[in-house]
Amino acid sequence: xxxxxxxxxxxxxxxxxxxxxxxxxxxxxxxxxxxxxxxxxxxxxxxxxxxxxxxxxxxxxxxxxxxxxxxxxxxxxxxxxxxxxxxxxxxxxxxxxxxxxxxxxxxxxxxxxxxxxxxxxxxxxxxxxxxxxxxxxxxxxxxxxxxxxxxxxxxxxxxxxxxxxxxxxxxxxxxxxxxxxxxxxxxxxxxxxxxxxxxxxxxxxxxxxxxxxxxxxxxxxxxxxxxxxxxxxxxxxxxxxxxxxxxxxxxxxxxxxxxxxxxxxxxxxxxxxxxxxxxxxxxxxxxxxxxxxxxxxxxxxxxxxxxxxxxxxxxxxxxxxxxxxxxxxxxxxxxxxxxxxxxxxxxxxxxxxx
Numbered sequence: 001x002x003x004x005x006x007x008x009x010x011x012x013x014x015x016x017x018x019x020x021x022x023x024x025x026x027x028x029x030x031x032x033x034x035x036x037x038x039x040x041x042x043x044x045x046x047x048x049x050x051x052x053x054x055x056x057x058x059x060x061x062x063x064x065x066x067x068x069x070x071x072x073x074x075x076x077x078x079x080x081x082x083x084x085x086x087x088x089x090x091x092x093x094x095x096x097x098x099x100x101x102x103x104x105x106x107x108x109x110x111x112x113x114x115x116x117x118x119x120x121x122x123x124x125x126x127x128x129x130x131x132x133x134x135x136x137x138x139x140x141x142x143x144x145x146x147x148x149x150x151x152x153x154x155x156x157x158x159x160x161x162x163x164x165x166x167x168x169x170x171x172x173x174x175x176x177x178x179x180x181x182x183x184x185x186x187x188x189x190x191x192x193x194x195x196x197x198x199x200x201x202x203x204x205x206x207x208x209x210x211x212x213x214x215x216x217x218x219x220x221x222x223x224x225x226x227x228x229x230x231x232x233x234x235x236x237x238x239x240x241x242x243x244x245x246x247x248x249x250x251x252x253x254x255x256x257x258x259x260x261x262x263x264x265x266x267x268x269x270x271x272x273x274x275x276x277x278x279x280x281x282x283x284x285x286x287x288x289x290x291x292x293x294x295x296x297x298x299x300x301x302x303x304x305x306x307x308x309x310x311x312x313x314x315x316x317x318x319x320x321x322x323x324x325x326x327x328x329x330x331x332x333x334x335x336x337x338x339x340x341x342x343x344x345x346x347x348x349x350x351x352x353x354x
Contacts, residue, residue: 025294030301033294037308041089044315048085049077051319053327056081079213087217088209088318088332089311091273092283094224096310097231098269099284100291100302104238105262106160106172110344112284113149113270116176119279120183121152122271123205127190130201142219145275152179153267207280207333209318220272227268228307234262235300242297280333282340283310289343313339 025033050056056073064074095113102111113119125148156179160172203210237258240248245255270284287310288302295301317335324330 030295034304041308041312044312045085048315048319049081052322083212083214083217084209087212087276088314090224091209091277092310092314093307094227094269094273095283096287096306097228097303098266100288100306101231101238101262101266103288104242104299105259107242108173110173114281117152117156117179117183118149118270119274119281120180122149122274123279124148124183124187126201127187131190142275146271149271149274150267155179157263203331204278206331207278208331209277210329216276220276223268223272227265230261230265231303234258235303238262238299239297278333280336282336283314286340286343287313
């Protein structure tokens with residue numbers, strides 16, 4: 001069955017009659033929007049490289065890659081600003097796509113890596129590793145952060161799946177809230193008794209892309225690239241799953257394998273992102289809603305739009321974190337929380353009303 005035939009069947013289903021009444025953007029508009037988004041992303045990347053405590057002109061940025069002479073400004077660009085900006089783009093895209101998949105898979109508009117406990121699990125793992133091994137090197141963060149995020153994600157999904165009815169959005173949200181509260185309490189308890197660890201990782205706990213280098217970027221890039229590729233491949237199946245498991249099965253979707261692949265994708269994207277950038281919240285919550293507003297219910301378009309918009313949002317948040325209280329730098333996780341907090345309250349209230 002071709003995708004066009006599948007779409008025709010979808011629009012005949014009761015679950016999508018209301019959605020079908022809404023205007024669906026044409027292919028030309030979707031492609032145009034994608035191109036415009038990419039251009040905006042490039043502009044944000046240039047601003048991120050040039051803006052900061054020291055303003056660097058575009059000419060110097062160009063010369064840093066075409067006629068490198070070892071000057072201070074060129075070193076700042078190549079060793080600090082560019083790696084930081086690329087990591088912000090990669091983390092923003094990964095968190096946004098992970099949030100999109102989680103919301104589509106669970107049919108829960110409040111689902112995101114932070115709300116379902118992944119951030120809390122990574123934080124506890126990093127703090128515990130610092131306490132047990134006494135390492136003062138930030139090189140331990142990615143390994144233990146990814147491990148903690150993975151274990152927490154699997155645990156929350158398992159708790160949300162047990163009992164009658166299997167995986168349910170309400171059960172998943174409750175499980176995520178409970179696990180987050182438990183792990184956050186344990187993290188706080190450890191830090192109370194180990195103030196040295198608190199001082200060492202306080203910026204990581206708040207979420208930051210500062211101080212990252214190309215080695216760290218290259219370390220996680222292949223994994224995040226694989227995660228994003230898997231997400232793109234699952235776009236059609238996730239769209240069908242949003243109509244209900246029975247409907248998806250009737251249209252030929254192997255729902256068990258799709259759920260497993262989507263879960264692995266979320267663990268890779270969210271786990272790696274949290275491990276290198278800390279607990280950056282709300283990107284995975286806000287961006288999927290913006291993407292759906294722009295492109296509709298088709299996850300073949302939601303996922304690429306979410307990736308680009310997530311990169312843009314985190315880049316803008318990082319730029320604001322550097323410039324708002326210049327020369328003092330605010331952790332980017334605080335900036336995203338200032339944006340995402342009111343949005344989360346709005347979503348929660350609107351869901352309660354419905």
